[in-house]
Amino acid sequence: MKKLQFLIFLVLPLFCLAQSIKLKGKIANEKTPLEWADISILNSEDKIIDGTSTKADGSFEINLKKGTYKIGVSLVGYKEVEKNIVLENDLDLGIITLIENTTKLVEVVVQSKKKTIEQKTDRLVYNLENNVANVGGDALSAINTAPGVVVQNNTINILGKGTSRVMIDGRIIELTGEELNNFLKSISAADIKNIEVISNPPAKYEAEGTGGLINIIMKKGTRDSWKNSTTVSYDQNKYGIFTLRDNFFYSKTNFVCRQALMEKRDIKM
Incomplete structure (x- = not known):
């Protein structure tokens, strides 16, 4: 029994580790690696579920579970890149090249x-x-x-x-x-x-x-100034709905005030 328990404790960590799949790669332009590129991992509903930023050598590494994902790569000054991937085993995407915007x-x-x-x-x-x-x-x-x-x-x-x-x-x-x-x-x-x-x-x-x-x-x-933001919207469906929202901020005292006024009117047909 003690030998069996010992084997379980020995194998269990390895089993848990096996559930995690490593996704890695490098981001670069045509000349050099790119640091601080954002790597976003999205699920089938296009919701961000994980991500990281590239290191000085342009590399990144993320641990994920088996599944189908979309990977998004973005960096200020470059065109965004998206790739659909299926993870079943550790995957190295190699070098992903970003193209600079032209301006x-x-x-x-x-x-x-x-x-x-x-x-x-x-x-x-x-x-x-x-x-x-x-x-x-x-x-x-x-x-x-x-x-x-x-x-x-x-x-x-x-x-x-x-x-x-x-x-x-x-x-x-x-x-x-x-x-x-x-x-x-x-x-x-x-x-x-x-x-x-x-x-x-x-x-x-x-x-x-x-x-x-x-x-x-x-x-x-x-820091001692104030800011105010006001938005007005009108939606017409069965009824006409008029909405006024106002946000006021005074940073010296960190005072934030939210006000919302809504008026609903019947629309005559």
Whole structure:
């Protein structure tokens, strides 16, 4: 009996390890490997379920279960690539070559992106101040260009961690989904100093979930300012529905106010 138990304990870890399949590859352009390319793994419903970013040599590695997936590869300044894959055994995709966008502006972005990324012990810092990719953009689009972060529908994901919470200057924004996206769209990227991508938040943020945190650091001159976003929509079906939404933010006190007014009117036929 003791010998049987010993064999079980010896074989069980190997059996569990066998259930995990290794997917790896390298991302490069026509000349050099590409660091910080985002690798997204999507299921049959096109929902992101896992992901990672490439290392300095352009390599990536993800452990997955058997199944059919779509892999998406994206990097600022390059055309996105998608591939459908079937995983039954360990798979090496080899070198996936990204094609640069043709505008000169984008070429400048690619060169500056590596200079604007700092890898610290507990977070990745993405500096926006000198990045022309975000000129004229908003906070949501800026977050989407940060390494290891993908915005899909109304969800902000840190690859490999899942749905993430957003902070401004270290304070959690108590908005989610469409309301959070609309609020972030009201913030100009020009007002942002940098974005911190925190995959493993400190213990004091454990209550906020395991999906990681994205901390938007505002420029000093904009921290005491306020922003307001108002949206109006009208939908006509059996009834006409008029909706007014308003988001107000005052960053000095971290005051966020949400108001929604809805009026329904009968439509005469």
